[in-house]
Amino acid sequence: MxxxxxxxxxxxxxxxxxxxxxxxxxxxxxxxxxxxxxxxxxxxxxxxxxxxxxxxxxxxxxLRVVTLTIPPQEVITRDNVPARVNAVVMFRIVNPILSVTAVENHAVATSQIAQTTLRSVVGRADLDTLLAHRADLNEDLTRSIDAQTAPWGVQVQVVEIKDVEIPEAMQRAMAREAEAERERRAKVINARGELQASEELRQAADTLSRSPAALQLRYLQTLLELGADQNSTVVFPLPIDIIGPFLQKIPSMMNGSAVRGESHA
Incomplete structure (x- = not known):
């Protein structure tokens, strides 16, 4: 061969x-x-x-944006409420050389830094801030994590808290608090309505008192409204100024009857 x-x-x-x-x-x-x-x-x-x-x-x-999910973390808020919080981190590499030479595995390191920072930031906030002012916490998390990953050539762009789990007892207490708050608002609104209605009624009474003819027309309108319902009972409003003089004469009439009775005796 x-x-x-x-x-x-x-x-x-x-x-x-x-x-x-x-x-x-x-x-x-x-x-x-x-x-x-x-x-x-x-x-x-x-x-x-x-x-x-x-x-x-x-x-x-x-160099593309990487989405990193932070597993649920057990935290205790500033007002001593236990909670489970998870979040999502979006980051990208802005310096390829540092991402290789400054850290062994930039994804794992960023995940660990994000977990510890999440527990630290949430632990400094109370439960109301965690539930109602989450945007402020997200900004604080983004700044804190980005400051620690910048030496690795990693830029953290977005940190969002996804879910917050609290104990069932705390959920029931918050539900009772929300119900009490709604009842308080309903009572305040009802009181304000009564106040406005009383003011309107006072203005109407002042207007009618200055015009007796208007008062009579209002009486007739009331009778018309009652008659439209086909009721067997008719309630006729009688102004107090008409029967006032008769009520004032009742004591004198009773005294006169008593005197006549004594004279007959």
Whole structure:
């Protein structure tokens, strides 16, 4: 068997394989951090980039936004209420070299920092702030986590608290508090309505008192409204100023009757 054709075939394969192994394709959202014999080189930009097999080691770095879910954390708020809180963190790499050389695994490190910061920030807030003013806590979390991940070339863009779980006893207490608050508001609204109605009635009484004819028309209108219901009983409003003189004469009439009775006796 001739050795020449085998050597030629191996040489042809080497000519095809070596150039392919010496070329890397980087996507638009990727950067390549290359170490040549352990020494850092400038990051490779997107496109077709050459590397030296056996001498260069390239680490691909993804620059897209990464969504990281923080598992539920057991926390105690400032007003001593236990709660379970989870959140979501969105971050991206802004410095590929630092993300490889400054930290072993930037995703794991960011997750651990986010968990500890979440417990710390929520522990400084009370339950009402955690439930009603979550946006302020989100901003505080974003600033705190980003300040700690910036040396790694990681930029934290958004931190959102997703769910807050509190004990059932606290939920029932909050429900009773909300019901009492609604009842208080209803009573206040009812009292304000009574006050406004009394003011309107006083103004109406002043207007009617200045015009007796208007008062008579109001009486007639009331009778018309009663008659429209086809009731067997008719209530006729009698103004007190009409029967007032008769009521004033009743004591004198009773005294006169008593005197006549004594004279007859």
């Amino acid at each position: 001739s050795v020449g054709p085998v050597v030629a075939a191996v040489a042809a394969v080497a000519v095809l394989v070596v150039p392919m192994a010496a070329v890397r394709v980087l996507r638009e959202y990727e950067r390549g951090v290359v170490f040549r014999l352990g020494r850092l080189r400038a990051p490779l930009q997107p496109g077709l980039r050459p590397v030296l097999p056996g001498l260069d080691r390239m680490v691909r770095v993804d």
